[in-house]
Amino acid sequence: MGARPLGLTLAIETSCDETSVAVVADGRRVLANVVHSQVDLHAEFGGVVPELAARDHLERLPHLLDLALEGAGVQPADVKLLAVTRGPGLAGCLLVGVGVAEGLSAAWARPVTGVNHLWGHIYAAMLTRPDLEPPLLGLVVSGAHSDLVLMPEHGRFEVIGRTRDDAAGEAFDKAARMLGLGYPGGPALDRLARTGHAERQPLPRPSLPGLEYSFSGLKTALLYRLRDLGEAVGPDARADLAAAFEQSVVESLLEKVDAALSSPFMGRYPAKPGGGGEIHEVVICGGVAANTLLRRRAAEVVGGRARLTMPPLDLCTDNAAMVAAAAHFAVAANGVEPTTVDPSLGW
Amino acid sequence: MIVVVDTSSARSALALLSPDGTVVAEEIHESGRDFDLPGRFRALAGDQTVTKVAVAVGPGSFTGLRVGVSFSLGLAIGLRVPIVTLRTLHIQAARSDDAVVAVAEAGRGRVYLLAPGAAPRLAEPADLPRDLPIVGWLRPTTESALRAAGLHFQPDSELRTFGNAASLMLESAPEVAYGSLKLEYMQVFSARA
Ligand SMILES: [Zn+2]
Numbered sequence: 442m443g444a445r446p447l448g449l450t451l452a453i454e455t456s457c458d459e460t461s462v463a464v465v466a467d468g469r470r471v472l473a474n475v476v477h478s479q480v481d482l483h484a485e486f487g488g489v490v491p492e493l494a495a496r497d498h499l500e501r502l503p504h505l506l507d508l509a510l511e512g513a514g515v516q517p518a519d520v521k522l523l524a525v526t527r528g529p530g531l532a533g534c535l536l537v538g539v540g541v542a543e544g545l546s547a548a549w550a551r552p553v554t555g556v557n558h559l560w561g562h563i564y565a566a567m568l569t570r571p572d573l574e575p576p577l578l579g580l581v582v583s584g585a586h587s588d589l590v591l592m593p594e595h596g597r598f599e600v601i602g603r604t605r606d607d608a609a610g611e612a613f614d615k616a617a618r619m620l621g622l623g624y625p626g627g628p629a630l631d632r633l634a635r636t637g638h639a640e641r642q643p644l645p646r647p648s649l650p651g652l653e654y655s656f657s658g659l660k661t662a663l664l665y666r667l668r669d670l671g672e673a674v675g676p677d678a679r680a681d682l683a684a685a686f687e688q689s690v691v692e693s694l695l696e697k698v699d700a701a702l703s704s705p706f707m708g709r710y711p712a713k714p715g716g717g718g719e720i721h722e723v724v725i726c727g728g729v730a731a732n733t734l735l736r737r738r739a740a741e742v743v744g745g746r747a748r749l750t751m752p753p754l755d756l757c758t759d760n761a762a763m764v765a766a767a768a769h770f771a772v773a774a775n776g777v778e779p780t781t782v783d784p785s786l787g788w
Numbered sequence: 789m790i791v792v793v794d795t796s797s798a799r800s801a802l803a804l805l806s807p808d809g810t811v812v813a814e815e816i817h818e819s820g821r822d823f824d825l826p827g828r829f830r831a832l833a834g835d836q837t838v839t840k841v842a843v844a845v846g847p848g849s850f851t852g853l854r855v856g857v858s859f860s861l862g863l864a865i866g867l868r869v870p871i872v873t874l875r876t877l878h879i880q881a882a883r884s885d886d887a888v889v890a891v892a893e894a895g896r897g898r899v900y901l902l903a904p905g906a907a908p909r910l911a912e913p914a915d916l917p918r919d920l921p922i923v924g925w926l927r928p929t930t931e932s933a934l935r936a937a938g939l940h941f942q943p944d945s946e947l948r949t950f951g952n953a954a955s956l957m958l959e960s961a962p963e964v965a966y967g968s969l970k971l972e973y974m975q976v977f978s979a980r981a
Contacts, residue, residue, distance in 0.1 A: 495854065496970075496971070499854075499857065499858060499861070499969060499971075500967050500968070500969070501967070502861070502967075503861065503865055503966035503967045504966075504967050506865060517866065532851075533850065533851075533854060536851065536854040536855055536858065537854055537858045538858075539858070540854060540855050540856075540857070540858025540859040540861070540862060541858045541859070541861055541862035541865075542862060543825070543826040543858075543859050543862060544826075544858065544859040544860060544861060544862020544863035544864070544865070544866060545862040545863075545865065545866040546826065546862075546866075547826055547829055547830060547859075547862075547863055547866070548862065548863050548864075548865070548866020548867040549866050
């Protein structure tokens with residue numbers, strides 16, 4: 442039998458509607474990352490039902506734990522650290538993941554650490570690129586977040602911009618519902634937008650001063666446009682509206698990335714002791730980072746100013762490997778953090 | 789050792805039983821944010837070998853139930869030992885040999901109750917049967933409301949301890965597959981907003 446890998450972290454993620462367990466070596470190498478999506482469970486309700494989600498997490502976790510350990514080819518005794526998302530997320534769902542992680546921790550006599558879900562999304566990029574190191578500028582975009590984050594070093598994060606109202610993914614879901622698309626709305630809107638022409642149904646581009654976002658005005662603009670068009674909203678107009686809505690959201694998101702990259706405050710954080718303060722790495726992550734237009738336009742906007750990393754789809758959506766990676770580096774930097782559920786943490 | 793966990797109601801209980809059902813240790817705490825289940829478990833179990841986990845599955849508080857059931861599940865999975873489920877109201881009923889009404893905190897001034905020969909249900913204090921003593925763990929305000937409604941609580945000194953009641957229940961407690969644990973909420977929830 443060969444040498445066992447050192448520094449194995451087993452992580453659990455149950456903050457919303459994905460149940461996931463992962464085993465990651467040294468915070469960088471994914472040995473297993475199993476994800477069960479509850480999307481079918483919630484589809485008939487047109488959104489995540491917290492109570493159903495929490496029950497499903499409890500029922501799925503035991504099997505996913507087996508799958509993750511088997512898939513990684515490791516024994517519980519090999520696990521050195523347990524990690525679990527402690528927030529932000531749905532309280533009932535977080536309680537299940539945290540409880541199971543605490544139970545495993547007691548059984549295996551291993552420490553357990555709580556992880557901020559948002560930082561997890563950023564660490565998905567580190568799993569994508571082994572050589573990626575802070576300092577970096579991160580844009581976390583999902584159904585719950587549109588946050589611009591400055592990460593000067595491992596375990597340190599500063600939110601420098603966020604949404605005042607809806608998150609980008611939430612805006613996509615609501616627009617999809619208005620356009621009569623299915624659930625989940627984001628991917629459906631993405632597909633429809635590919636067949637439309639934004640310039641035929643232009644919508645306003647939200648723009649707040651500074652690095653803040655707002656998408657509720659755009660949503661209202663779409664609502665009024667649909668009302669004005671009335672009977673005239675055929676399939677073509679619907680596709681054009683999807684394209685216009687997507688374009689407004691994407692350009693608004695990237696406008697702030699552009700502004701942050703150009704801002705002199707980027708020099709505030711020394712990269713390394715004695716090192717310079719330039720940001721050379723940009724990470725765009727979270728479920729909305731799967732959007733086709735965002736992926737294409739992000740590369741253009743960031744251009745040659747920094748290296749852009751957008752994790753592949755399976756690491757953009759919620760998963761436990763990113764939680765394991767974040768935990769590994771956070772423990773190295775800050776020690777073991779509490780596991781008490783905090784659904785508001787980092788919102 | 790068999791570990792018994794009940795965090796479903798206004799008080800949280802932990803007990804350690806020997807394989808023959810003798811209570812080795814037990815402790816009761818006020819439920820809430822300050823109750824540290826993993827910490828209390830470690831203190832109680834020490835380095836003793838746990839061979840089975842028993843957990844109360846409600847009805848009771850959504851938060852408390854989730855905390856207790858998920859911790860117990862993780863513990864059982866981690867130790868590769870069986871997990872068995874106990875019903876919250878039946879544990880309280882088993883604390884007395886007399887006919888009693890077992891209650892558990894349901895929030896918003898209401899209680900879950902189990903009367904002899906009837907199915908568990910949710911009730912307002914005024915709807916409780918008046919001819920039998922009450923046994924169970926309620927928030928102080930709920931308990932006061934019940935007393936004000938003329939109900940009489942069986943004193944703790946005349947009751948079995950939690951651990952001894954759980955021990956009685958264990959004989960018939962069903963072993964459950966790890967992935968089949970279900971909580972008994974009793975309160976319906978609406979999935980559609
Ligand atoms: Zn997420």
